[in-house]
Amino acid sequence: MNSPASVIPFERSLRELAPQVLGVVARRFRDFSSAEDAVQEAMLAAFRQWPQEGIPENPRAWLIRVASRRMTDMVRSEIARRERETAMTTVEEPAIEAKEDVEADIEAVMDPEDSLVLLFMCCHPALSASSAIALTLRAVGGLTTAEIANAFLVPEATMAQRISRAKQSIKASNVGFRLPAPQERRERLPTVLRVLYLIFSEGYASSIGAQLQRLDLAREAIRLTRSAMVLLPEDVEIAGVLALMLLTDARRTARAGPDGELIPLDKQDRSQWDRAEIAEGTQLLTLALSKGAVGLYQLQAAIAAVHDEAARAQDTDWPQILALYELLRRVSPNPMVTLNQAVAAAMVHGPARGLELLQPLDNDDRLSSHYRLDAVRAHLFEMLGDFEKAVQHYRGAAAGTTSLPEQNYLIAQAARLEEARDKPTPIFP
Amino acid sequence: MKYILMMNAKKSDFEAYARWSKQDLQANVAFMRSFTKELKDSGVFVASEGLSWPHEAKLVRAGSKGEPITDGVFPESKEFLAGYWIIDVEGPEQAYGIAARLSQGRGTEGRTGSMSVEVRQVLSGHSDLGL
Amino acid sequence: MKYILMMSGTKAGVSGYQAWPQSDRDTHMQTLRDLVKDLTETGEFVATQSLADSKEAKVVRGEKNGLPVTDGIFPESKEFLLGYWIVDVATPERAYVIAGRISAAPGPGGIPTNMPIEVRQFAAG
DSSP: OEEOOOTTHHHHHHHHHHHHHHHHHHHHHTOHHHHHHHHHHHHHHHHHHHHHHOEESSHHHHHHHHHHHHHHHHHHHHHHHHHHHHTOOSOOOOSSOOOOOHHHHHHOOOOHHHHHHHHHHHTOTTSOHHHHHHHIIIIITOOOHHHHHHHHTSOHHHHHHHHHHHHHHHHHTTOOSSOOOHHHHHHHHHHHHHHHHHHHHHHHHTTSSSOTTSOOHHHHHHHHHHHHHHHOTTOHHHHHHHHHHHHHHTTTGGGBOTTSOBOOGGGSOGGGSOHHHHHHHHHHHHHHHHTTOOSHHHHHHHHHHHHHTOSSGGGOOHHHHHHHHHHHHHHSOOHHHHHHHHHHHHHHHOHHHHHHHHGGGGGOTTOSOTHHHHHHHHHHHHHHTOHHHHHHHHHHHHHHOOBHHHHHHHHHHHHHHHHHHHOOOOSOO | OEEEEEEEEEHHHHHHHHTSOHHHHHHHHHHHHHHHHHHHHTTOEEEEEEBOOGGGOEEEEEOTTSOEEEEOOOOTTOEEEEEEEEEEOSSHHHHHHHHHHHHHTTOOTTOOSOOOEEEEEBOBSSOOOOO | OEEEEEEEEOHHHHHHHHTSOHHHHHHHHHHHHHHHHHHHHHTOEEEEEEBOOGGGOEEEEEEETTEEEEEOOOOTTOOEEEEEEEEEOSSHHHHHHHHHHHHTSBOGGGOBOOOOEEEEEBOOO
């Protein structure tokens, strides 16, 4: 018996249901890769049929049934193909003969542990970052290929292929559908966190500009990380990542102007910051720190928290931020940390000190592009009052960036300083 | 990261291409097709287009009332865009590698020396968090 | 019929643009945003892209020992592609009119840039 369809809300429930259905079907047939395809097809069937026929009474059971049927079809045609190829006369029994059992489908609940299995499977270290991100969004996030393709501005067919190849890699690595042992989980957790954080960053970076119709990847990342936190309550690093996401996301509205212009931290309208997210992020951070986790994400979250607690830019506790960057440099030294530390050092000890800190970066090969170095130098030269050098470096940075909003921002800074330089001093004030 | 791979050629190159043997022309078309397919299969393809030949190319400027003023005269040395591919890859090294395969692999008989491919990154509408 | 409308410039030209007063740059960008809006309404807009600056650009010519042979390409005076628009229009004249609008976008002091736009049709099929 079906209820009348309400079109929009069911998309959200599909997103929640899809990973649960995948957990059940993958476990039942012991085949993640094919199950993932089967679940995709079941989702597409739901998108086609439910608006017309109404949402089924038990949507999850419906999806499990349709996906299981698809799996059985795939298994049968694989057997038939092999028979044709090898002229076998004996019939091989498939791993699971999926006799349709309506009761079983209704009662089928995913083992909560299987969410973890899915998460670890998709964030497999063998996969490239973009593959892991795409696969995680689909299999764990329950997003459609079209939604993911749209979020990354590639054709749907390309995204489908990317995910397909990711699954082939996983299949080839012969990872069974099981939870990694605790030791392995500990070792692989950083990869999982990195994938989740990359999804967030992609979403946050693209929240500039009029892209409102696109999928909110930042929100998706936060949702996935919350689920991960529930699944792995002992792993405090997850709380740190979530804290960092919330404390960063809180500033999202304030960082872009109406035409997509970038507004730097010190110029943002702080009344637009999301106080609830800041509160939750701070709480999570305190929890993580109290349990002794002082890792990469916790430190970055702490820095974000210090920024977020300043009512005005001039109230920012820069000495604390500088101390945190020094800690961060010890935990995870890299050029980006040094760049940010230089800014903090300039705020505490003056721009000359900041510029000193930047010098080693000139020869640092890890900096894939030196445009950021130029941008920070420009800012520091401006603080120092050396407008000529500042303009030069702003222009250099503008030439090297690959982000249009950033390029516009940097050009505008250079122009602003040039105008300040060129203003004739009035003879008669 | 999105990159555009551009094939440029002078008018004389287009004219020379028109005089290739049928075999070489077919091999070239086949290569371009399989190259595009490879990009699609590996999940990096974003777009590709071939442009029509430059004898119809126009340069347009706005006139005093904003009306278009067209001109079809270009210097002999001008390089015209013949076609492009846009790809989405992990980083510049992948882009250069793909460009090298495109440049090298025309696979036509008796045609040594590779054609040059210009590689440029496409600016994104994102901010860039540098992670 | 799809057309690509291409804008090229030299390093000097790009520096010139960067030196415009901010308000003139804002007006210029707003004009182009309005054009995207208009063309989206008529269904003629397909895409527009800007290309990253010349610093990162490479020309690749073949492979040697499995590695691409690259060359940085932009001598000071050379023109390079800054960006393009792709439009889907009924006639070539319509493509020229659109190119004219891009070319007429105001520059410093509100005066149209009259930048030349190269117009090329996509090959059929």
